[in-house]
Amino acid sequence: MRILNLQTPFLRTSQILTRKLHLLASSNQLPTCYKAPQILTPLSNSRSLKVAASAEMVKAIRVHELGGPEVLKWEDVEIGEPKEGEIRVKNKAIGVNFIDVYFRQGVYQAEVPFTPGMEAVGVVTSVGPGLTGREVGDVVAYAGRPMGSYSEEQILPASVVVLVPPSVDYKTAASIMLKGMTAHYLVRRCFKVEPGHTILVHAAAGGVGSLLCQWANSLGATVIGTVSTEEKAAQAREDGCQHVIIYSKEDFVTRVNEITSGKGVNVVYDSVGKDTYQGSISCLALRGYMVCFGQSSGKPDPISLADLAPKSLFLTRPSMMHYTSSRDELLEAAGEVFANVASGVLRVRVNHTYPLSEAARVHADLEARKTSGSIVLIPDNDLRV
Numbered sequence: 206m207r208i209l210n211l212q213t214p215f216l217r218t219s220q221i222l223t224r225k226l227h228l229l230a231s232s233n234q235l236p237t238c239y240k241a242p243q244i245l246t247p248l249s250n251s252r253s254l255k256v257a258a259s260a261e262m263v264k265a266i267r268v269h270e271l272g273g274p275e276v277l278k279w280e281d282v283e284i285g286e287p288k289e290g291e292i293r294v295k296n297k298a299i300g301v302n303f304i305d306v307y308f309r310q311g312v313y314q315a316e317v318p319f320t321p322g323m324e325a326v327g328v329v330t331s332v333g334p335g336l337t338g339r340e341v342g343d344v345v346a347y348a349g350r351p352m353g354s355y356s357e358e359q360i361l362p363a364s365v366v367v368l369v370p371p372s373v374d375y376k377t378a379a380s381i382m383l384k385g386m387t388a389h390y391l392v393r394r395c396f397k398v399e400p401g402h403t404i405l406v407h408a409a410a411g412g413v414g415s416l417l418c419q420w421a422n423s424l425g426a427t428v429i430g431t432v433s434t435e436e437k438a439a440q441a442r443e444d445g446c447q448h449v450i451i452y453s454k455e456d457f458v459t460r461v462n463e464i465t466s467g468k469g470v471n472v473v474y475d476s477v478g479k480d481t482y483q484g485s486i487s488c489l490a491l492r493g494y495m496v497c498f499g500q501s502s503g504k505p506d507p508i509s510l511a512d513l514a515p516k517s518l519f520l521t522r523p524s525m526m527h528y529t530s531s532r533d534e535l536l537e538a539a540g541e542v543f544a545n546v547a548s549g550v551l552r553v554r555v556n557h558t559y560p561l562s563e564a565a566r567v568h569a570d571l572e573a574r575k576t577s578g579s580i581v582l583i584p585d586n587d588l589r590v
């Protein structure tokens with residue numbers, strides 16, 4: 206993989222990245238990865254770049270009690286001002302992810318009340334004291350911690366955000382930070398997909414699934430995808446699945462056996478969990494990888510070591526946050542995702558756009574399997590302009 210180090214002493218990071226990406230784009234030399242310099246250094250005189258900061262209330266979705274979509278309330282909140290190492294961001298597009306459902310239901314623990322959401326793109330409106338390398342007006346994106354992106358504005362540690370290249374619009378960026386970086390670590394690091402591999406992707410038309418299938422196909426794998434409807438099957442085919450199984454109608458284990466002539470697949474990327482886990486194990490080839498990265502149908506039953514023994518299988522339960530925990534890892538993952546969007550390897554499907562205030566409706570649709578591709582929330586004020 207080619208890594209471009211864009212460190213140049215007298216330019217701000219935003220200028221460096223913008224300039225370099227423009228240069229690369231105009232010369233058709235799109236980066237496979239860019240590596241931005243470590244720029245988040247405190248100023249010795251604690252100079253603050255804070256401008257036009259306001260303590261007024263902003264609108265956000267709040268959860269006071271765990272439960273169904275109806276517990277998502279549209280309220281006024283005060284978010285305060287950025288402290289040392291932090292920035293204040295006015296969100297432009299917010300990515301919706303299945304993990305938001307887990308937190309709302311209490312499958313994953315969070316102290317109430319809380320503002321859900323783990324992905325957003327926005328414009329920096331204020332920079333806390335003691336920080337350089339970020340400035341008011343920067344367009345930035347983040348995915349993962351801290352939770353709280355279902356809000357018109359939020360305070361973020363500067364260390365978790367990356368600059369969004371000017372060629373990537375807000376909705377696209379909000380659709381690829383968490384889902385794209387998940388696809389990245391799944392195919393490039395957790396199990397390295399290579400030409401000749403046959404892989405099985407469940408929920409292939411979902412937010413992560415769509416990007417995962419496209420990326421794996423571009424790496425030369427034969428991709429088998431499972432989906433619940435004909436409409437989703439058509440999308441999965443367009444996204445690089447050579448074989449699509451409608452697992453709501455067909456037994457996917459039998460079909461995988463037929464497709465692979467009994468050999469099985471090298472890896473299963475299983476985000477469905479309870480309903481698919483046992484079948485996924487059965488689909489694996491000798492020394493295959495079982496990558497359980499989600500549980501949209503519920504927690505899989507406890508897994509026994511004995512399940513792995515008959516085929517010397519590998520099992521992992523990974524999290525994107527553990528693959529982007531250092532600043533270098535984050536920049537590398539985001540860089541590869543943005544580069545793949547720019548080069549057309551990833552065609553981002555923003556299939557659903559809702560006003561932020563209607564997050565409850567979004568969650569209901571997501572849980573009812575009515576969505577495909579990515580879902581973004583747009584702050585209501587931005588929809589009115």
Ligand SMILES: NC(=O)c1ccc[n+]([C@@H]2O[C@H](COP(=O)([O-])OP(=O)(O)OC[C@H]3O[C@@H](n4cnc5c(N)ncnc54)[C@H](OP(=O)(O)O)[C@@H]3O)[C@@H](O)[C@H]2O)c1
Pocket residue numbers: 301302303304383384387408409410411412413414431432433434437476477480498499500501502503523524525526571572573574575576577578
């Ligand atoms: N570990 C990580 O690092 C990581 C990071 C991101 C996401 N994830 C996981 O990846 C999965 C996909 O996330 P996403 O945000 O992109 O969501 P999504 O795939 O857009 O939506 C979930 C999909 O799962 C399928 N599904 C199967 N059984 C389901 C059920 N009982 N209830 C609801 N959905 C069901 C549905 O597709 P069909 O209708 O085609 O069955 C549904 O559209 C989630 O499990 C999420 O937790 C994990």
